[in-house]
Amino acid sequence: xxxxxxxxxxxxxxxxxxxxxxxxxxxxxxxxxxxxxxxxxxxxxxxxxxxxxxxxxxxxxxxxxxxxxxxxxxxxxxxxxxxxxxxxxxxxxxxxxxxxxxxxxxxxxxxxxxxxxxxxxxxxxxxxxxxxxxxxxxxxxxxxxxxxxxxxxxxxxxxxxxxxxxxxxxxxxxxxxxxxxxxxxxxxxxxxxxxxxxxxxxxxxxxxxxxxxxxxxxxxxxxxxxxxxxxxxxxxxxxxxxxxxxxxxxxxxxxxxxxxxxxxxxxxxxxxxxxxxxxxxxxxxxxxxxxxxxxxxxxxxxxxxxxxxxxxxxxxxxxxxxxxxxxxxxxxxxxxxxxxx
Numbered sequence: 001x002x003x004x005x006x007x008x009x010x011x012x013x014x015x016x017x018x019x020x021x022x023x024x025x026x027x028x029x030x031x032x033x034x035x036x037x038x039x040x041x042x043x044x045x046x047x048x049x050x051x052x053x054x055x056x057x058x059x060x061x062x063x064x065x066x067x068x069x070x071x072x073x074x075x076x077x078x079x080x081x082x083x084x085x086x087x088x089x090x091x092x093x094x095x096x097x098x099x100x101x102x103x104x105x106x107x108x109x110x111x112x113x114x115x116x117x118x119x120x121x122x123x124x125x126x127x128x129x130x131x132x133x134x135x136x137x138x139x140x141x142x143x144x145x146x147x148x149x150x151x152x153x154x155x156x157x158x159x160x161x162x163x164x165x166x167x168x169x170x171x172x173x174x175x176x177x178x179x180x181x182x183x184x185x186x187x188x189x190x191x192x193x194x195x196x197x198x199x200x201x202x203x204x205x206x207x208x209x210x211x212x213x214x215x216x217x218x219x220x221x222x223x224x225x226x227x228x229x230x231x232x233x234x235x236x237x238x239x240x241x242x243x244x245x246x247x248x249x250x251x252x253x254x255x256x257x258x259x260x261x262x263x264x265x266x267x268x269x270x271x272x273x274x275x276x277x278x279x280x281x282x283x284x285x286x287x288x289x290x291x292x293x294x295x296x297x298x299x300x301x302x303x304x305x306x307x308x309x310x311x312x313x314x315x316x317x318x319x320x321x322x323x324x325x326x327x328x329x330x331x332x333x334x335x336x337x338x339x340x341x
Contacts, residue, residue: 001035001301002251004028004144005108005153006244009230011307013300016144022122022132026286027293028147029119031301034278035251036108036115042250043105043243047098050088067252068267071310077249080234080316084245087236097239104243107153114151116282126290231308234316245312248305255302269306271298 003012020028045064048056055061065081066074088098121135132139142150235241255273259266275295278284284293 001031001297002038002247003035003301003304004032004148005035005039005111006247008244008248008304008308011231011304011311013304014297019141019143020147021141021291022137022139023126023290025122025137025142025147026119026290027284027297028144029115029122029151030278030282030284030293031297032147032151033112033115033119033282034274035301036112037281038251038254039247040105040108040112041254042247043101043108045250046246047101047105050085050098064253065246065249066256067249067305067309068256068269069252069306069309069313070269071306071313073310073313076313076317077309079320080236080245080313081249083316084236084242088242097242100239101243111151111153112281118147118151119282123286123290126287231311231315234312234319241312244308248309252302252305252309269302271295271302274298274302 004016007016042064045060048059049062062078062081065077067077069077118135122132122137125132125135132141136150230241251274252269255270255277256267257270257273259268272295275293275298278293278298286292
């Protein structure tokens with residue numbers, strides 16, 4: 001699942017540290033393989049759209065990120081996607097984030113191969129006289145975090161250096177989304193939504209590398225997502241949040257079905273479609289005693305993705321309102337009705 005690889009933080013529906021029995025591991029790998037493939041497709045399409053000059057009629061284009069969230073705010077996410085593309089197109093040839101995304105794609109492909117191999121090993125162990133210990137699996141089993149480490153995807157971790165911001169405009173943008181003081185007109189003009197006038201030298205990245213680490217960072221291949229992106233603020237300079245937004249949106253668009261009810265067009269999200277896709281990538285007919293996969297984890301995944309994107313859309317709306325109304329105080333915290341009595 002996408003949420004295994006790119007955690008949704010406070011929106012998560014299940015613990016990633018709780019142990020799962022040895023023969024329940026294949027059904028988690030069943031979902032991880034699909035999640036990784038979806039992430040690869042999403043990020044590859046993003047880079048393709050970022051670099052292409054002519055429209056490819058065979059490509060799903062931007063519609064591939066038209067997520068079905070269920071909050072009637074798809075027009076907001078279209079603006080969010082436009083803001084991301086505007087920001088990245090200014091620095092497509094040199095931005096550090098593009099390099100990280102390219103390396104993340106390469107790493108995800110290795111994770112898919114490792115997950116498929118590990119799944120076969122666990123299934124083979126179940127049919128032999130050897131126990132799970134032969135694969136280094138304890139009797140208690142493995143947590144999702146341990147499974148990810150086993151297949152080469154390290155747990156996301158916070159890193160102070162990759163989150164530094166050297167551009168004052170970016171600092172204002174982040175702060176304006178999570179605190180109440182208004183920003184100045186001068187600051188607002190520097191971060192106007194969709195602006196394409198910022199020079200490459202003037203717009204720094206939120207994942208800016210320290211000068212003394214630049215040489216090392218250029219040669220080191222990033223193999224993990226360095227921070228758990230939050231939906232509490234909207235910041236297109238934060239490549240972690242951009243990756244989450246792209247992957248989540250892609251998944252909720254890929255498994256979206258259009259319907260007609262009472263002569264009204266609508267859409268719904270189909271866990272069955274995702275389940276069928278998983279079966280194509282990794283046959284879920286596991287031998288006894290391995291537990292067969294079910295659609296329940298996929299349903300929880302989709303609910304998590306929808307919750308995250310809806311929350312993030314509200315953060316974008318708040319951030320945009322502050323840009324265009326910098327002198328107004330906006331409510332940034334939810335207050336329960338009982339507190340107003």
